[in-house]
Amino acid sequence: MSNMPCAPQCLQRTLAAAMVVAAAASATCDGARAEYPERQITMIVCFPAGGGTDIAARLINTSLGEALGKPVIVENRGGAGGNIAIAAAARAGGDGYTLLVCSSAYVVNPSLYAHAGYDPYKDFVPVMVIGASPNVFVVPAQSEIKTMPELIARAKAHPGRLNWTSPGAGTTPYLAGEVLKLRTRISMQHIPFAGAGPATTAALAGQVDLYTANIGSLMGAIDAGKLRPIAVTSRERWPDLPDVPSLDELGVKEAISDTFQGVFAPAGTPQAVVDRLAKELTLILNRPDIREKFVKAGLPVVAEGPEVFRARIAREVPRYKAIVDQAGLKIQ
Structure with a gap:
C-alpha cells in the first residue's frame, strides 16, 4: 500500500465536508435568529407607575407579547428624570430582550444634566414613537x-x-x-x-x-x-379640552411643546430584531381597539417607525438644548 499524501480527490472531499459543516452552522444560526424571542422580554419604563410613560407601555406590552409569542413585562425604574432607567437599559446590552420605554425626557436630559450618562444618538436604536400629545x-x-x-x-x-x-x-x-x-x-x-x-x-x-x-x-x-x-402647550386648543386656551392664545409666545412616548432598543440590537419589533408595534398601534384606548388615555397614536423616530431625535435634542441654555437650567 502507498504511504503517499492524500490525492487531490481526498482534498476535495475534505473541503466538501467543511462546506457542509459551515452550511449547517449557518442554518443553525439563521434558525436561532428566526426563533426570536426565545424568552421573556423586559420593557424598562423610565418613570414610576401611573404616569403617561407607564400607561403607554402597559397599553402595548400584552399585545406585543402575544404577537411575539413570549411575555413582555413592564419594569418601572423611576428617578433622576428618567436617567436611572435609561442607564439600566443601556447596560442590559443589545440582545433584544431588554427595551426602553421613555418619554421626551430622552431628548432633554443630555442637555439638562451635566452627566446624563448616555449619548442619545449612539447608545440606543429608535424603534417606535408610540404617541405624542x-x-x-x-x-x-x-x-x-x-x-x-x-x-x-x-x-x-x-x-x-x-x-x-x-x-x-x-x-x-x-x-x-x-x-x-x-x-x-x-x-x-x-x-x-x-x-x-x-x-x-x-x-x-x-x-x-x-x-x-x-x-x-x-x-x-x-x-x-x-x-x-x-x-x-399645543399651538391651538386641544380637541379633548375645547374650553381650555393654549399658551399661544394667551399671548405666551414660543412656548409650544409636546411629550412623546417611545420604544428604544439598546445599541447593538440586531437589525432583524429591530425590524421585527417595529413591524409588530406598527400592526398593534393600527388596531382600532388599541387606538381607541390611547385616545381615551389622552395620547393619540403616532406610530413613527425607526427612521422617522431617528429624525425626531436629531431635531429635538438641539431644540431643547437651546431652551435649557437660555433658561440656565443645567443640573449638576
Whole structure:
C-alpha cells in the first residue's frame, strides 16, 4: 500500500465536508435568529407607575407579547428624570430582550444634566414613537385660581411664593413650566417628584399651586373634576379640552411643546430584531381597539417607525438644548 499524501480527490472531499459543516452552522444560526424571542422580554419604563410613560407601555406590552409569542413585562425604574432607567437599559446590552420605554425626557436630559450618562444618538436604536400629545397646566380643584392670567398675576404680586411641580426635571412638562416662567417673567418654586404618579398625588391633595404634565396622564383626573386645566402647550386648543386656551392664545409666545412616548432598543440590537419589533408595534398601534384606548388615555397614536423616530431625535435634542441654555437650567 502507498504511504503517499492524500490525492487531490481526498482534498476535495475534505473541503466538501467543511462546506457542509459551515452550511449547517449557518442554518443553525439563521434558525436561532428566526426563533426570536426565545424568552421573556423586559420593557424598562423610565418613570414610576401611573404616569403617561407607564400607561403607554402597559397599553402595548400584552399585545406585543402575544404577537411575539413570549411575555413582555413592564419594569418601572423611576428617578433622576428618567436617567436611572435609561442607564439600566443601556447596560442590559443589545440582545433584544431588554427595551426602553421613555418619554421626551430622552431628548432633554443630555442637555439638562451635566452627566446624563448616555449619548442619545449612539447608545440606543429608535424603534417606535408610540404617541405624542401636548402638556397641560392644571391647578387643584379646590384652588382659588381659575385661569392662567390669574395665576400669572398672583405670581407677579407674590414673587417666589407660589410653588409648582412636574413629573420631574428632564421632562418636557418641566421645561414647559420653566418656559412659562421665562416668557412671563414670574418666579415660582419647583417641587421635584420622581414621576407623574407621585406628582399627580400631590396635586390632587392640593399640596402644590400648579402642576404641568402630559395631557394623557391627567385626563382621568380632569374629567373627574379633581384637577382644573388652565392652559395647554399645543399651538391651538386641544380637541379633548375645547374650553381650555393654549399658551399661544394667551399671548405666551414660543412656548409650544409636546411629550412623546417611545420604544428604544439598546445599541447593538440586531437589525432583524429591530425590524421585527417595529413591524409588530406598527400592526398593534393600527388596531382600532388599541387606538381607541390611547385616545381615551389622552395620547393619540403616532406610530413613527425607526427612521422617522431617528429624525425626531436629531431635531429635538438641539431644540431643547437651546431652551435649557437660555433658561440656565443645567443640573449638576
